[in-house]
Amino acid sequence: MQAEAPQYWGARPAGDGRWSVALWSPDASEASVILGDGEPVALTKDAGGTFRAEIAAEAGTPYRLVVDGQTVPDPASRQQRDTVHGPSLLALSQQVQGGWTGRAWCEAVISEIQIGTFTADGTFAAAARRLPDLAALGINTVEVMPIAQFAGDRGWGYDGVLPHAVHPAYGTPDDFADFVRAAHGLGMSVILDVVYNHFGPEGAYLGGISPAFFDAGRATPWGPAIDFTQAPVREFFIQNAMMWISDFGVDGLRLDAVHQLKDPSSPEFLEELALRLRALDLPRPLHLIAEDERNLPGHRDDGLTDAQWNDDYHHALHCLLTGEDEGYYAPFAVDPLGDLAVALTEGHVAQGAPRNARADARGAPSAHLPPDAFVNANQTHDQIGNRALGERLMTLAGPEAMRVAHALLLTSPFVPMLFQGEEIGARTPFPFFCDFDGDLAEAVRKGRLAEFSAFGGFGGDLPDPLDPETFKSARPYDTPPADAENWRGLTRRLLDWRSTNLVPLLHSxxxxxxxxxxxxxxxxxxxxxxxxxxxxxxxxxxxxxxxxxxxxxxxxxxxxxxxxxxxxxxxxxx
CATH class of the missing domain: 2.60.40 (Immunoglobulin-like)
Structure with missing residues (x-):
């Protein structure tokens, strides 16, 4: 049993109708908490910069924090009353009960889903009702794109600003717990995508009330870098990960862009995170998957992470089928068949030495890793959505090629991942969409246009990411293709073969x-x-x-x- 870590953040039940409230803000002079429309209750600051107080209130009571005169939601809020700018709610933990004991990672067949577009309703409840369709085909794992609360209603999820709060457009925390419970009842694991490398551009109040949370000397492509050398900063995210796993019952986490989790400490943040999570007393296996463009095998060698998204496999296949050679495809367009051969036998293609004049020297040898150390995909939200028009590979390469690519993916020994709708041959796009207002909305429009203007094939047409119709166009099941049943049959046939013939080999x-x-x-x-x-x-x-x-x-x-x-x-x- 792990010793409980110090409370630096959030509001926790303290028994007898009382709550312990904490906020780490070493640069602040004073802080208080306001319950509902009541008077401020002062928080006391300790020598380490953490403000704390104990208050009496019922679960569901709205509260706000006041830090040096600035009134803000709790950055560790477990639930908001409405928007990311409004009051937080005192929330009890969820507890997902049941006899679910999980499954071996090598058996995983994943579908990546985005809750807002996975169904017409865009809710956890509606998503749970669609899960039996995936399970019937042999898909046994869903990887849910981020659900942390972000500004507005529509978005991919990577602009979250309240990591501990479930995005209310999708439902309540109880609704997400019910979704996990429904998946487990179908024999399906749930992997949750979490973002610990940055915050979104609207509603992130931490920079104002706790500037020490960030590293003033470094920035990421998405905003200020986080200072993981600070113990309270680490604890903010470690407690978040523990919440999803222990309270909601998810089977693992997909860690977004861990190459941006830069930390000179020993142990580094990612190592501490993995060790703390693996020390949890769980009745099921825990799966940790990294997105890491460095192609380094160390964390998998040490058992800290189970697998990494293998973008090299995708890039080689994409170049082979489309002939595209711009941007990050350029190094893989020189010899895509040769790169695919390496990906199929050694995992990563980039392994520490430049392969051609267009390739850099990233990575390290990976052939010694087992095949389940790599999550392979023909397409992901990134590779579709980061195109100007959000086209799927089906649209670019055609169904004849994609039937063969589908078969290769689902019968190879690596962990295969489909993107929602891929199992039925969906042609619907997955364009970038968001829901900002004012100057920020216009900045997003201009930024997207500038990003693609450098590409030779870009004709100037770009879906408006702020238009609700762009969001609606990303729903793959609203208008299934005419050959959807044929694709369902193919997916079922391939996954039946995988389960019957390949899985026993994987275990050997x-x-x-x-x-x-x-x-x-x-x-x-x-x-x-x-x-x-x-x-x-x-x-x-x-x-x-x-x-x-x-x-x-x-x-x-x-x-x-x-x-x-x-x-x-x-x-x-x-």
Missing amino acids: GQTGADVWVIGPKALRVCWTFGAGDLNTVVQLGQAVPQDLWGGDATGLRLGAPEDNFAFCTWITQR
Whole structure:
């Protein structure tokens, strides 16, 4: 049992109808709390810069903090009465009960979902009602994009300013607990995307009331950098992570852009976070997934994180299917088939040395890592939404190519991740959308236009990110494609094969991998496991002679060697 950490933040029940309120603000001279329309109650500052007081109130009572005359919501608010600018509410913890014991990470098949667009209602309750459709196809894990409260109603979630509060447009904290409970009842794990590297541009009051929270000498691409050398700052986020896992019952966290969590301390913040979370007494496995553009294997080697989003796999496949070569695709456009071959056998493509004149030297060798140390995807919210028009790869490459890419993704030994609607062949875009007002709204419009104007293929058309219709256009299930049932059948067939044939191999442990380039756009791969070999041939644009397929190609097949797009996978038992 972990010892309870000091309270630097938030309002906690203290028993007998009392609450302990805390705020770390070492630069402030005075602070108080106001309950409802009552009089301020002074908080007492200790030597470390934390203000504290104990108050009597009922759960659900609105409260505000006053710091050196500035009235603000609690930055560790568990629930708001309305907007990010309004009063916070004294909120009790959720407790997700039940007999859920989780699942092994190597078995995960993920669908990334955004609550606001996953259904027409855009709520946790409506999302829970859609989960059986995913479970019936063999999808056993949902990765929920951030739900921390942000300004306005519409947004991807990466502009959160109250990390401990559930975004009210999606529902209440109880509604999210019910969503997790519903997923577990279907045998599905829940991974929550959390953002610990920055705050959004509207409603982030921490900079004004606790400037020591930030590192004045550094900035991120999204705003001021956070100073993780400060224990109260670390605790702000560690307590947040513990809340989602212990109170709401989520099975793991996807940690956004951890390369921006820069910390010279020992242990560094990410290490302390992982160690504290892994020390929790949980009845289920805990899964920690990083987004980290550095391609460094250390945290996975040490067991701090389980896996990393493998953007290298996506970039190589994308370049091979589309021929695009601008921006971050440039290094992968030189030899996309060769890069895909590396991704399929060694995980990361960038491994510490520049591969070509367009590539940098990021990363380190990764071939020693198990396949479940990589989350592979043909598309994610980032790779779709960061395009000017938000097109899916289906729109760019066509259904023939994407059927084969779909098969490769879902039957390879890595952890596969689909983006909402991908399982039914959705063509709907996922453009960037948000809900700001005034000067900030106009700055977002101009910023998006400037961002894409440098791209050669950009014709000046850009969906207005502030228009509610842009948000509505991102719902993949409102207008399913005409071939949706065929895609459902394909997804079910592939995942049935994965569960029956591949998962037993994964549990036996991988011992090696080999790859052969058998054509300008064709590969043959053999992954070796303790219990047998997984063999795959994939053609992504050009046919190859039958004899180059090799082996007993009688397993799961799409097309034939004479087709430009074809796929076959089979297992050789030991």
